[in-house]
Amino acid sequence: MATKACDLPFRKETFRDDFTFRNSPETIKRAPFPFDKDSYMYAVNMELHKDGRAGTAFENPFDVDEHYVAEMQDRALVLNEDPLRCQSLPHMKLAGWDVLELLMTHKASSYPEWFSLTRDGNQWHWINRPMGIDQKFTFGDETTLPYEPLEYITRQAQGDFCVLDERDGNLWMDAGIVTTQADWSLDFDIGMNFFEWHAPVPLAHEKGIFTRALKYLLTIQQGNPARRLNWTMTVNPRLDTSPENYHVWGPENIQITPENVGEKLFLRIELQSFWRLPRSNAMLFPIRCYLLSMQDLSTVPKWATRMHRVLQTLPPEIASYKGLDGYRDIAIEWLSQFDNGAPTSSGSYPD
Amino acid sequence: MSSPATIDVIVTHVVNVNSLIKRFHFARLDGQPLPAFSGGAHIIVEMQDGENRRRTPYSLMSSPLDTDDYQISVRRDDQGRGGSLYMHQQVKTGMQMRIGYPTNLFSLDKRAPKHLMFAGGIGITPFLAQIKQLIATNGNFELHYSVRNQELGAYINELAQTIGNRLHTYYDDKEQRIAFDTLLSTQPAGTHVYVCGPTPMIEHVLKRTAALGWPKVHVHYEHFAKALPGEPFTVQLQASNKTVEVGENESMLEAMEAAGVDAPYLCRGGACGQCETNVIEHNGTLLHEDHWLDENERVSGKKIMPCVSRFCGTQLVLDR
Numbered sequence: 001m002a003t004k005a006c007d008l009p010f011r012k013e014t015f016r017d018d019f020t021f022r023n024s025p026e027t028i029k030r031a032p033f034p035f036d037k038d039s040y041m042y043a044v045n046m047e048l049h050k051d052g053r054a055g056t057a058f059e060n061p062f063d064v065d066e067h068y069v070a071e072m073q074d075r076a077l078v079l080n081e082d083p084l085r086c087q088s089l090p091h092m093k094l095a096g097w098d099v100l101e102l103l104m105t106h107k108a109s110s111y112p113e114w115f116s117l118t119r120d121g122n123q124w125h126w127i128n129r130p131m132g133i134d135q136k137f138t139f140g141d142e143t144t145l146p147y148e149p150l151e152y153i154t155r156q157a158q159g160d161f162c163v164l165d166e167r168d169g170n171l172w173m174d175a176g177i178v179t180t181q182a183d184w185s186l187d188f189d190i191g192m193n194f195f196e197w198h199a200p201v202p203l204a205h206e207k208g209i210f211t212r213a214l215k216y217l218l219t220i221q222q223g224n225p226a227r228r229l230n231w232t233m234t235v236n237p238r239l240d241t242s243p244e245n246y247h248v249w250g251p252e253n254i255q256i257t258p259e260n261v262g263e264k265l266f267l268r269i270e271l272q273s274f275w276r277l278p279r280s281n282a283m284l285f286p287i288r289c290y291l292l293s294m295q296d297l298s299t300v301p302k303w304a305t306r307m308h309r310v311l312q313t314l315p316p317e318i319a320s321y322k323g324l325d326g327y328r329d330i331a332i333e334w335l336s337q338f339d340n341g342a343p344t345s346s347g348s349y350p351d
Numbered sequence: 352m353s354s355p356a357t358i359d360v361i362v363t364h365v366v367n368v369n370s371l372i373k374r375f376h377f378a379r380l381d382g383q384p385l386p387a388f389s390g391g392a393h394i395i396v397e398m399q400d401g402e403n404r405r406r407t408p409y410s411l412m413s414s415p416l417d418t419d420d421y422q423i424s425v426r427r428d429d430q431g432r433g434g435s436l437y438m439h440q441q442v443k444t445g446m447q448m449r450i451g452y453p454t455n456l457f458s459l460d461k462r463a464p465k466h467l468m469f470a471g472g473i474g475i476t477p478f479l480a481q482i483k484q485l486i487a488t489n490g491n492f493e494l495h496y497s498v499r500n501q502e503l504g505a506y507i508n509e510l511a512q513t514i515g516n517r518l519h520t521y522y523d524d525k526e527q528r529i530a531f532d533t534l535l536s537t538q539p540a541g542t543h544v545y546v547c548g549p550t551p552m553i554e555h556v557l558k559r560t561a562a563l564g565w566p567k568v569h570v571h572y573e574h575f576a577k578a579l580p581g582e583p584f585t586v587q588l589q590a591s592n593k594t595v596e597v598g599e600n601e602s603m604l605e606a607m608e609a610a611g612v613d614a615p616y617l618c619r620g621g622a623c624g625q626c627e628t629n630v631i632e633h634n635g636t637l638l639h640e641d642h643w644l645d646e647n648e649r650v651s652g653k654k655i656m657p658c659v660s661r662f663c664g665t666q667l668v669l670d671r
Contacts, residue, residue: 090462091461091462092461094488095463098387162626165461166458167458167460167568168568215624218624219623219624221356221451221452221453221454221617222386222388222452222453222454223356223386223452224356224452269421278386278387278388278389278453279387279388279415279416279484280389281387281389281391281392281458283453310614311471
């Protein structure tokens with residue numbers, strides 16, 4: 001029996017204007033909290049992206065949560081205003097089909113109640129129930145889809161997706177869709193290599209982080225995806241914090257007060273994964289964003305304590321690069337009420 | 352990363368291609384499709400040869416889009432450590448084997464307006480897959496294929512049928528040679544060069560392209576070193592607190608694995624760099640056989656690639 005839209009557990013909410021985005025208590029607890037100790041420094045913090053523990057964001061390779069449908073609506077708004085948020089250089093066409101296959105097969109096997117994929121040779125039938133999509137198409141023939149394959153499938157998948165070509169012992173940002181980013185631009189970075197697009201990051205170059213990270217990434221092969229977590233902070237639950245729209249969200253950075261910090265300041269977590277694509281030998285680099293308000297964090301005592309300590313001890317260069325200078329002290333003061341000085345347990349999961 | 356994902360397969364056909372080469376076909380044991388791959392990729396084939404577990408890389412030669420049938424060609428090497436002999440003598444239709452996921456260290460540059468390919472002998476195999484990929488995408492390519500004689504010219508007839516005058520063959524016994532300098536001097540701008548074959552052929556192409564001003568990043572080569580047999584030696588693994596004997600017909604990496612040490616690897620041919628290991632101390636000669644370490648690293652005596660390299664001396668201590 002077909003599932004009715006009203007039975008599906010997806011929230012109606014916005015990531016702009018009136019900001020009706022909220023996390024349910026279950027969604028808070030399953031977040032991929034990025035700090036495994038009480039301080040933070042850049043590291044090559046990569047691990048295999050294996051199916052993780054049930055009830056966490058690591059349970060499935062491409063996580064779908066209660067924000068799915070609303071996030072896809074926000075992406076459509078961004079693309080409508082600025083089509084250059086999705087780009088693909090001519091030699092990346094094959095990689096686009098690789099991405100479509102990877103996402104469709106994983107979604108259908110992880111969430112059979114929401115997605116289904118039937119394949120008969122190159123004749124494919126894709127059903128996305130939460131978004132009300134039923135599409136028959138010919139794999140490899142882009143005239144049978146309403147968008148290029150990369151754009152088609154990533155309009156139906158949470159998170160940004162960069163597609164990196166491998167050449168000359170380096171990775172090149174040659175395709176992608178980027179609408180939920182922490183202040184970087186695909187239109188600016190397209191065609192750059194791994195060192196070029198990371199050039200603005202402080203401290204990490206000197207520590208040799210990027211040389212080692214690239215070496216690791218180049219050895220990633222089919223069947224063995226890897227992941228890492230990254231983080232920053234954002235005022236208001238806004239997905240599209242892009243350089244192109246800085247005039248919209250930049251001024252909000254000075255609106256944090258001791259009264260509104262709990263609700264208005266968000267920890268922005270990026271679950272980044274790395275997938276070798278089969279036909280193109282390119283690398284898919286999904287960057288999935290999770291937003292937790294300081295108030296959300298305070299419902300998990302270990303996380304609030306740790307957030308307090310990380311912000312207290314964060315090197316100033318990193319704080320400035322992440323854009324935290326306008327509200328860091330206010331956040332530390334607010335979070336101090338949850339830090340009694342006792343040691344935290346190891347690992348990043350809630351107690 | 353140290354133990355790459357593997358696939359259980361069944362040998363569906365073994366075909367005698369000529370007096371030296373056999374072709375092996377694999378399908379997935381569970382009947383599911385094999386992963387698609389990109390032209391130039393290789394797989395590691397695991398062989399349980401008596402006491403020895405070998406893992407040897409072979410280029411995939413079948414169509415990258417055919418997910419029902421992987422094909423490799425194996426040239427028999429009577430002087431080798433026995434991997435190719437095992438494939439030729441022990442592997443039969445219906446046998447169950449294990450392979451790694453496809454890995455590509457010899458990928459096409461998809462931006463190239465033209466691909467110029469040089470193959471020598473069994474080095475033809477990665478090109479067979481690349482050509483199928485290029486035909487499917489209307490790519491522009493030209494293959495120059497040098498063989499010892501007509502009998503050993505594997506797949507020449509099939510190639511002649513599918514690619515016609517884009518194939519140029521050269522027979523050693525008829526004194527035919529590839530005119531490298533002429534070809535390398537008359538290509539359209541932006542052409543990429545690919546070479547796979549015997550070491551002297553690869554070295555010649557690298558030398559001539561450099562001399563003729565080709566950009567390094569337009570020259571691609573597939574150069575698997577072979578783990579050669581050699582005198583037995585002993586290696587101490589400090590991190591694992593183990594001492595391992597490396598026999599005449601096994602590689603250092605295989606000996607570590609047999610001792611239960613989970614050492615990283617990817618290509619097992621000295622090309623990818625994944626198994627690079629720090630040498631803590633030694634009192635003899637490191638016999639480097641890889642294509643990964645540069646001259647300074649070799650001279651330093653501080654690094655070794657255990658997939659192909661060996662040691663001559665009485666004490667070798669590795670950080671593994």
